[in-house]
Amino acid sequence: MVAYARAKELALEAGEDLVLVSDTSNPPVVRIMNFGKLCYEQKKNLKAQRKNTAAQKIKEIKFHINIDQHDYETKLNKAIDFLDKKFRLKITLALRGREMAHQDMAFELMDKVSEALSQYAEADGKPKLLGRNISVNFAPKN
Numbered sequence: 001m002v003a004y005a006r007a008k009e010l011a012l013e014a015g016e017d018l019v020l021v022s023d024t025s026n027p028p029v030v031r032i033m034n035f036g037k038l039c040y041e042q043k044k045n046l047k048a049q050r051k052n053t054a055a056q057k058i059k060e061i062k063f064h065i066n067i068d069q070h071d072y073e074t075k076l077n078k079a080i081d082f083l084d085k086k087f088r089l090k091i092t093l094a095l096r097g098r099e100m101a102h103q104d105m106a107f108e109l110m111d112k113v114s115e116a117l118s119q120y121a122e123a124d125g126k127p128k129l130l131g132r133n134i135s136v137n138f139a140p141k142n
Contacts (some may be wrong), residue, residue, distance in 0.1 A: 019040050033114045060090040065099050065106050076116055089138040
């Protein structure tokens with residue numbers, strides 16, 4: 001108890017606060033510092049951590065079977081751009097109406113896209129048909 005009183009005296013002399021650092025140790029560890037500054041730095045660090053985790057978003061690009069060559073290349077370039085920026089990518093091919101009867105053509109297009117992106121990213125498995133959509137996810141290569 002005498003050490004606590006002495007520490008509190010020193011903190012008052014310095015114009016600072018007495019902050020508990022570790023209460024589980026024996027004896028408890030305290031530090032003479034500005035408590036407001038500590039709170040501010042903790043909030044700042046928490047905000048920086050949240051900012052870094054937001055970069056894990058998944059970008060999605062949608063294709064259709066009857067896509068024109070120029071549209072295909074434009075979407076592929078955008079996909080490469082996302083992967084260069086280290087975003088995860090989801091490629092979706094939507095089947096409309098009678099296109100469901102031509103799933104083999106859809107899977108060929110997805111294989112073509114996967115092959116084109118293979119030097120920039122690794123596919124998280126093979127394309128899968130879910131309802132009327134065929135999708136595959138990509139993770140950027142380091």
